[in-house]
Amino acid sequence: MKKNRYRLWIAALCGILVLTSFAAVEPKVNAASASIKSVLADGTMLLADGSIVFPDRELAKGLGVVRITGTETKGYGITDQGALVRWTQDQAPALVPDVTGVKQVTMSRLLKTDGSLWAWNGDTLVRERAESNIVLMDDDGISTLAALSSDGAITLQVGSGEKPIKLERVNSLSSVRKIAAGKERIAVLFDDGEVMMAEVHHLGYDGEIGWNRVTGDGEDIAFLSDSRLAVVLKGGNAMLNRLTSGYGFFELSQYPEAYQLKQVVSGLNSSFYGQRYSGEWVYFHDKQITPVDLAKPSGILLTASATRPKIGDAFKLSLEQLYDNGRKAPIPLDQAAITVDKPHLVKALPDGTFKATGVGDAVITAQFGEWKADVKISPSLRYPLETLKEIKGVTYLPLVGTVQALGGTYSFNAKAKTFTVLVGSTSLILTKGSDKVKVGGKTITMKGSLTEDKGVTLLPAGLLTTVFGAKLSWNQDKTRITVTMGSGSFAATYLYAAYGSGQWSDWLILMGYPAQNQIRLYFRIEDKSVRVHTESLTNRALEPSAVAAVERYLDDYLIGIGVFTPDQYNVPYKTIN
Structure with missing residues (x-):
């Protein structure tokens, strides 16, 4: 198995010698960045104080987290006491009951300090192996598991239930500093800096999986999302192996401008994060370098699900922390002081929502720490008052x-x-x-x-x-008056409706228009149209112009009660006479 172990030492050494000139550049230290302990692929950060900073949700603190995995939408953490923390898109980070003694966790598995290996079945842990002999492990989140057992065996397992392939047995467990798993491949960083790598499709001369020496000067390793191995050398330079299989697969080449690094973390879309000796973090993608800054809060933003509700409607408030880099993160409303300048117009409800109770302008203000933000709510009355x-x-x-x-x-x-x-x-x-x-x-x-x-x-x-x-303002036909208070309003109208009788008992009669003693108008609302019947209350025949005038009043009435909007003034009537 070890006959291929030194095959690539010369290629890796050449890569180091060519690029040592980068080490002479001294980067500017970013104190905020230096407080970042680690970064996940989507930019979620673990701070030195145990807080978790998500890209688009509230800061999680007070749990004493020392390691994290996953993304903002779902992930796990381990506390300094070996407890497990879990979060999802809908749930904030919280301790998982009855799970203790956690040593490592990935999105697929959990390793306990007693050496037992567990797998996730949904949100439930099930024992994966009967024996309790795992010391160190990593997986790719899909099918590949790399592990170091208590007997010193380094194994690669591809596929659930498959038999692990033994690659090497070490005499001292402490000689293995880190194990990394990629798609159908494994990399091991030894304490002396040696990095070994194997891939199931690369066979040695004996027909078995080749166990290849990548470098003897490694400081950290990580597989990227495209399964390339990133190696940080002791000199601080970051090297990557070839993307495609074939000759030279295990050779390393320098990543441009990746220098003075001490650790590397995989990002999304073949990118990665690196931490420099100074403690600051940088992001590498497509040969571009971006400093990873711990954004500073710059204010808060208060918004409402409806700023012009109707009286009786409930609406929700949302409060967000604003950061100087443009990022936003939600803030629970119960963490802020919320006040309403006109509580007779807007009322807070026990369930955390708010209700519009009066016409006018009300300002809701949120106080969060040193910041204030407000939103104007302008309720209106849904239907016009009658008895004008x-x-x-x-x-x-x-x-x-x-x-x-x-x-x-x-x-x-x-x-x-x-x-x-x-x-x-x-x-x-x-x-x-x-x-x-x-x-x-x-x-x-x-x-x-x-x-x-x-x-x-x-x-x-x-x-x-x-x-x-x-x-106060009138409509064109002088049948409805609108009372405007700030940006809110209510209306009152001469028009109203009464129920018919006899054969017209399931119809409504329009009332309040000037000619109601000469022409009676029955109407019934049906889906997106209105059935109309008009009849003369005198001995004279109905003139078309008189009927059209009464139907205009009906238009106005229907618009007033919200059946149609003003831009739908020409109501599609189905006239029955």
């Missing part, structure tokens, strides 16, 4: 519906005939039959009196402009 009235040239709105739309509360004193209204911090006292209203300690005269019509208390619409700064 005009009395003696004054437009009136229903008091109760208006107060509720503004997120306010009210109480009524029957004896004094007064309504006490509270909208946020603004208090109003109105008296039935009076045009005077007390706002705080000031009395204001309204354009009309607080009145009642068919059991509904009405207040002059202009009061909203005087007290709250609302803007």
Whole structure:
């Protein structure tokens, strides 16, 4: 087996001699980078203090992690006490119950300090080998397992259940510094710097797998994602073997600008990370070098799943930490102080979501450490209020519906005939039959009196402009008024619907338009169209222009209740007469 062991020593030595000139360059030390202990292929970092920094999720700290494997979406870690930590895309890193004495972990296997080897079956560990004699191991996450047994045997196993192939037996277990597994191949770094490599398709003169000496000056080894072996030499240079099988497969060649390294870690897409003697990390890909900086927090970003919700709708907030390199990571909301400047418009719910309760603009602010961020929420009312009235040239709105739309509360004193209204911090006292209203300690005269019509208390619409700064606007047919508060709004309309009777009991009757005593309009909403029936309430035949005018009111009513949007003004009616 050992007859091929020294075959490539000259080629590897030549590679070292040619490139020793790189060692004269002294890189600038990056203190933040130097606090990185190791890096995973996707850029997930393990810091010296045991924290895990993910590319796009919150920092995990306080677990005492000393080794990690996997990616941001799924991975494992080992604590300084030998406990196992696991995380997934949906779960933050946490200790795995009842798993202790962990020495090594990969995405396929786990090795315990007692020498027992376990395999992952989903999220469950099952014993892979009956004997407990494994000292060191590595796998490629698919089919290849490389291992050092307590009897000194170095083995390569390709395929689950296959018999391990013995490559060498060492006299001292401590002579093996590291074992690495690639696709159907193994590499071993010995304590004296010797690196040996085998690949199942490279056979020796005796027809068995060749056990080949790669270099005698190794410092670290790792297989890249394309299965090439990366070797860091004691001089700090990084070397790679040939990508394709064939003659010279075990020869090493210098990777451009990869110098003063002490360890190497595989990255994605044939890339790799290297740690320099100074402690800083660099990323190598396609002959380009990028410093690996530990990004510094630069602020926070607060967003909402809906910034213009309808009253009654619930929405979620998301808080992210911003970094100076453009990266973002989520922050749990319970780790920040959340405040709402107008809690009568937006209410926090027990489940962590928020509910729109009033029309207007509310600002939600998050305080996280030294940073603040806010988001504006502008709720609107989904459907228009009914009972819009005009009395003696004054437009009136229903008091109760208006107060509720503004997120306010009210109480009524029957004896004094007064309504006490509270909208946020603004208090109003109105008296039935009076045009005077007390706002705080000031009395204001309204354009009309607080009145009642068919059991509904009405207040002059202009009061909203005087007290709250609302803007009032009418639609083209003067059937609907819109009250705008900041970026939120609600509407009130003369139009409303009542249920028909008799043969029209499953139809609605449009009410509130000027000609309702001459023309009756029945309608029924069906999927994406509306069935319409009009009939004359006089002895005169219906004029097409009169029917078209009434249908315009129906358009307006349907738009107001949200059946159609304004850009769908020409409703596809199916007329039945």
